[in-house]
Amino acid sequence: MSTILSASNVNKRFKKFQALKNVNLNVDKGKIVGLIGPNGAGKTTLLKAVLGLDSCDGELKVLGMDPFRQRANLMKEICFIADVAVLPKWIKVSEALKFTAMAHPNFSIDKAKEFLSHTKVKMTHKVKELSKGMTAQLHLAIVMSIDAKLLVLDEPTLGLDILFRKEFYDNLLNDYFDHERTIIITTHQVEEIEHILTDVVFIREGEIVLDANMEELTSQYFEVMVPADNYHEALAAKPLTERKVFGKHIMLFHSDSRDYLETLGEVQRPSVSDLFVALMQEEETA
Amino acid sequence: MNAFKALLMREYWEHRGAFLKTPIIIGIITAVMMILAYLLVENVNVKLTGGEGIEHLKQITEQTNTDITYITNIFFTGLEGLFHFVLFIVVFFFLLGSLFDDRKDLSILFWKSLPVSDLSTVLSKVAAAMVVAPLCFWVILMASELVCMILFSFFLLFNGVNPFTLLWANADLLSHWAAFGMGCLIQAIWALPVYGWLLLCSAWAKRRPFIWAVGVPAMVFMVRGWMAAFTFSGQAFMNLKDIMMALSTVFLNALAPYESRADLLQSIRLGGGNNGLFDPSDIMSSMYHNVFSGKIIYGFVFAAICISLAIFIRRYRNTT
Numbered sequence: 001m002s003t004i005l006s007a008s009n010v011n012k013r014f015k016k017f018q019a020l021k022n023v024n025l026n027v028d029k030g031k032i033v034g035l036i037g038p039n040g041a042g043k044t045t046l047l048k049a050v051l052g053l054d055s056c057d058g059e060l061k062v063l064g065m066d067p068f069r070q071r072a073n074l075m076k077e078i079c080f081i082a083d084v085a086v087l088p089k090w091i092k093v094s095e096a097l098k099f100t101a102m103a104h105p106n107f108s109i110d111k112a113k114e115f116l117s118h119t120k121v122k123m124t125h126k127v128k129e130l131s132k133g134m135t136a137q138l139h140l141a142i143v144m145s146i147d148a149k150l151l152v153l154d155e156p157t158l159g160l161d162i163l164f165r166k167e168f169y170d171n172l173l174n175d176y177f178d179h180e181r182t183i184i185i186t187t188h189q190v191e192e193i194e195h196i197l198t199d200v201v202f203i204r205e206g207e208i209v210l211d212a213n214m215e216e217l218t219s220q221y222f223e224v225m226v227p228a229d230n231y232h233e234a235l236a237a238k239p240l241t242e243r244k245v246f247g248k249h250i251m252l253f254h255s256d257s258r259d260y261l262e263t264l265g266e267v268q269r270p271s272v273s274d275l276f277v278a279l280m281q282e283e284e285t286a
Numbered sequence: 287m288n289a290f291k292a293l294l295m296r297e298y299w300e301h302r303g304a305f306l307k308t309p310i311i312i313g314i315i316t317a318v319m320m321i322l323a324y325l326l327v328e329n330v331n332v333k334l335t336g337g338e339g340i341e342h343l344k345q346i347t348e349q350t351n352t353d354i355t356y357i358t359n360i361f362f363t364g365l366e367g368l369f370h371f372v373l374f375i376v377v378f379f380f381l382l383g384s385l386f387d388d389r390k391d392l393s394i395l396f397w398k399s400l401p402v403s404d405l406s407t408v409l410s411k412v413a414a415a416m417v418v419a420p421l422c423f424w425v426i427l428m429a430s431e432l433v434c435m436i437l438f439s440f441f442l443l444f445n446g447v448n449p450f451t452l453l454w455a456n457a458d459l460l461s462h463w464a465a466f467g468m469g470c471l472i473q474a475i476w477a478l479p480v481y482g483w484l485l486l487c488s489a490w491a492k493r494r495p496f497i498w499a500v501g502v503p504a505m506v507f508m509v510r511g512w513m514a515a516f517t518f519s520g521q522a523f524m525n526l527k528d529i530m531m532a533l534s535t536v537f538l539n540a541l542a543p544y545e546s547r548a549d550l551l552q553s554i555r556l557g558g559g560n561n562g563l564f565d566p567s568d569i570m571s572s573m574y575h576n577v578f579s580g581k582i583i584y585g586f587v588f589a590a591i592c593i594s595l596a597i598f599i600r601r602y603r604n605t606t
Binding site: 071074089104 | 288291299388395396398400401404
């Protein structure tokens with residue numbers, strides 16, 4: 001499998017603040033990676049380095065290129081949505097498509113028009129006349145019509161309502177993703193994307209605290225509903241977290257096998273967001 | 287190349303209002319003023335002698351067709367001067383925002399997500415200032431002058447004068463259009479150092495590029511002035527004066543790319559003794575001679591430095 005992105009010992013400093021600390025990361029072709037972390041963890045800093053928008057120290061290669069030095073070239077193979085608000089307000093939908101068609105060698109304007117025909121976005125609209133959700137649809141339509149090897153989405157659904165968010169990811173998965181492409185997504189709404197991810201990367205204070213694929217994750221982390229009787233026994237097994245719901249203790253364990261845990265109570269697959277919270281808290285107490 | 291064309295079209299789309307509507311408004315105002323002037327003059331004269339102005343015109347022009355050539359030359363040269371002036375103002379503010387506005391509204395992230403280099407982005411702004419905007423103004427100027435000619439023809443017709451033999455045969459419209467087109471080019475060459483400086487400020491400023499663009503030169507002059515004052519050095523004052531003179535030459539030519547403005551004003555005051563000055567071919571040759579004065583190379587160098595710096599900043603610093 002070919003490597004799309006490789007970072008080794010990537011560091012980034014803003015004056016006194018160390019935004020990225022020795023980041024090591026590899027992303028292979030065909031993955032959908034969720035880059036998840038609290039506010040200010042360095043997600044956007046990392047993505048900016050990947051997109052060649054900002055410099056960084058250490059070795060960073062995207063599609064074999066140094067992103068900061070070869071940004072314009074790299075952008076033929078990468079596309080990204082940084083935030084829903086970045087399309088210029090004054091531009092008309094038709095102009096945005098025409099511009100992209102002329103500037104981008106791998107853009108198919110017919111595809112974009114086809115995507116937009118399923119939405120309320122009209123060719124004559126200006127971006128400032130569109131709602132937030134429609135702007136996101138337009139941006140997604142542009143990006144999905146680019147035949148790119150890597151798609152980077154930084155909080156693509158920020159500020160959209162649940163209907164738009166669901167549609168956004170449905171479109172992405174059904175109409176775009178084909179295992180030849182690679183997608184990196186950052187978001188706070190982990191629950192909504194966890195079913196589409198193949199890999200998760202947790203980042204905290206500039207460090208990568210977890211880099212695993214979803215299968216690994218579900219074979220190593222377990223959520224157990226412990227009845228009151230088994231509470232002390234379960235505590236002795238050192239859960240990562242525990243919370244109490246309707247008289248039962250829900251505990252999260254890191255374990256190699258689920259056999260023992262099943263004697264304690266009902267075992268479930270933990271959600272990525274619970275796992276995220278647990279790992280972030282673990283780091284804090286450690 | 288295709289990408290560069292796309293960038294130029296993008297500038298046109300974004301600034302259609304300034305590049306196209308501004309000259310259209312000037313053209314409309316000019317035409318309306320012509321109509322008002324005609325109507326008002328008629329109202330004044332109607333009780334006295336009835337269209338005396340036109341009658342008078344008819345009499346004198348029947349004697350000398352050169353008078354009508356002179357009148358149209360003055361009128362069109364004036365309109366062209368106004369267009370040059372407004373063009374500079376429009377381009378001034380266009381450049382000031384050109385590398386700043388998209389950073390402010392974060393749309394730079396969209397532009398940078400496309401495979402377009404920062405070099406061509408900045409150069410497209412230069413080309414928009416030097417070619418696209420002047421071209422828009424040129425087209426509208428031609429249309430405006432044509433409308434004025436047609437209006438004038440109607441005024442003549444209403445008063446029983448044949449506009450074709452009197453007006454169209456004597457007004458050299460094509461030369462005026464050529465003179466304005468060339469004027470735009472000369473103007474762009476003169477204004478290049480100013481344009482470069484504006485691009486640099488636009489790329490540099492974290493907010494309010496106008497303050498940088500105007501404030502930095504003002505500060506430099508103040509400091510130089512004080513230094514000269516404290517050292518009681520006549521030489522320092524002379525240097526300052528030279529810089530001021532050079533700068534005002536640049537600005538005057540950028541605003542109105544004609545030579546011999548002083549002669550022009552003089553001749554108007556004297557009642558139009560020197561008809562030649564308003565002749566388009568004379569205007570063109572005066573612009574031409576003026577611009578290749580050797581010292582203009584300093585302007586080019588300064589512009590090149592500013593534009594290179596703007597590209598560098600855009601490339602390596604401006605990400606958000």
